[in-house]
Structures are given as structure tokens and as C-alpha cells.
Amino acid sequence: MNSPYPIHLNLYGKKVSIIGGGAIAERKVKQLLDTGAIIEIISPDLTVTLHETLKGNENIFWKKKRFTSEDLVDAFLIIAATNDRETNQLVGKLKNNYQLANIADDPSASNFIVPSIVKRGKLTFSVSTSGASPTLSSKISRQLEEVYDQRYEDYLEFLDSCRKFVLANVTDKVKKKQLLSAIVNHTYLDSNKREADFIVLYNNVMSTQIE
Ligand SMILES: C[C@@]1(CC(=O)O)C2=NC(=C\c3[nH]c(c(CCC(=O)O)c3CC(=O)O)Cc3[nH]c(c(CC(=O)O)c3CCC(=O)O)/C=C3\N/C(=C\2)[C@@H](CCC(=O)O)[C@]3(C)CC(=O)O)/[C@H]1CCC(=O)O
């Protein structure tokens, strides 16, 4: 079996076409909401939640119709999630080979798999079993949510700003590594004075002579 290549896509401003407006389309749309993608849902009907989502979001559009080939024009990413297998297969056949397409009821006709996703701000976990057991993916995600709890959201902001500061101010490779490694530590995760701790650490490291 060819192994999938996992990546984290930047969908900002890209057109994403979702075919179908049921439970699975709803789940896939939810995952796309904070990506900045322009989402187009093609379906004769929508779930109540999708109706609500549409009202509160100017980047989501509904084409109230059944799927036809022109719905794929300009789509960067496509998800076929109708309850009609023939329509889903048709989407797979009509897509261009440069378009990313997920056929929700047929992984073999898809060129990407939607993983189970856990987000803690800038920290993202995407879990996949290569289609073998979505239930296991989901279970592992729930475990990750417990281990990597809400604290990680702020912690990632701290790590991000420290790293930017270090990359802008430290040229010595050893000191750079020393600083970036030291802050990836539970002491910093749990500290409510980590910015001050970092300045002390930075001054110590920078004043030390390397042999
Ligand atoms: C992770 C998650 C993301 C999401 O969809 O958002 C996801 N499925 C989830 C749940 C889930 N899906 C299904 C069940 C019922 C139990 C069961 O059937 O096993 C449950 C469990 C539940 O609902 O709890 C049914 C199912 N799923 C697929 C098929 C078709 C087939 O296998 O042929 C069928 C049969 C349909 C039918 O019977 O008609 C296919 C796929 N589902 C995938 C993703 C991709 C592989 C992921 C991986 O590699 O692990 C892949 C290949 C396609 C894709 O979507 O890219 C999400 C969990 C989110 C979370 O909780 O975090």
C-alpha cells in the first residue's frame, strides 16, 4: 500500500466545494470554519446546524441544487458527502487531477483522507488510521485532548513569541538551541510568570561564555 503524505494546508481564500448538506457535510464544514476558505455547499437541502452556520458566516455559500459538473470549477478542494453513491462517484470522476478530492463513502476514489483533528490554538494534531478505523482515530483524539489540555493554547503563544525573539536576537547556534529547548518544559507550561522567567534565562544564557 502507498503510504499517505500528511500536510497542513493553508486554505485561506481558496474555494472549497462540499457536495451534500447532511450530517457528514456538517462535520466536514465545522472543521473548515476557521481556515479562511470560501466554502460552497451544493445540496438541495441543509441540516438545521448548517442553516445556522450559513447565517453567521459570510464565507459560506449555499447553492440549493443537485450536483452538476460546473460546481467543481475553480475548487481547490472538494468533498463529496451525498447519500447517493453514484453522485459521489461522479464527483470523483469529474474532478481534475490537480484538485484535492475526498469522496466520503469511498477512500479509494479520494486523493486525501480527512483526519480526526484536535486543536489547541497553534497546536494541531491530525490523526488518521489510513481509513482502517475512524473510530480509533476519534478515540485517540479524545485521549490527546486530555493530555494536551487548554493550557497549551496560551503556552504555544508564549513559545511562538519567544522563538521569534530568539531568532531575531541570537546568532550563536548553541545558545539558540539552549534557549529554544529550555522553554519546552513543564516549568514554563505551568508558570504564571513565564515571560519574566524567560528574560532571566535569556540574560543568563547570553552572558555565558561558550568554550
Ligand atoms: C476521523 C473522522 C473525521 C471526519 O470525518 O471529520 C473520519 N471519520 C470519522 C468518524 C466516523 N466515520 C464513520 C464512523 C462509523 C464507524 C465506522 O464505519 O467505522 C465514524 C465514527 C463516529 O462517527 O464516531 C463511518 C465511515 N467513515 C468512512 C467510511 C467509508 C469507508 O470507510 O469506506 C465510513 C462508512 C460509511 C457508511 O457506513 O456508509 C471513511 C472515512 N472516515 C474518515 C474520517 C476517513 C478516515 C480517517 C482515518 O484514517 O482514520 C475516511 C476514509 C474518509 C474521509 O472522510 O476522509 C471522523 C471522526 C472525527 C472525530 O471524532 O474526531
Ligand SMILES: NC(=O)c1ccc[n+]([C@@H]2O[C@H](COP(=O)([O-])OP(=O)(O)OC[C@H]3O[C@@H](n4cnc5c(N)ncnc54)[C@H](O)[C@@H]3O)[C@@H](O)[C@H]2O)c1
Ligand atoms: N467519511 C465519513 O466519515 C463518513 C461517515 C459516515 C458516513 N459517511 C458517508 O457519507 C455520506 C453522507 O452521509 P450523511 O450521513 O451526511 O447523509 P445524509 O442523508 O445526512 O445527507 C446527505 C445529503 O446529500 C444530499 N444529496 C443527495 N443527493 C445529492 C445530489 N445529487 N447533489 C447534491 N446533494 C445531494 C442530500 O440532500 C443530503 O443533504 C454517505 O455516503 C455515508 O455513507 C461517511
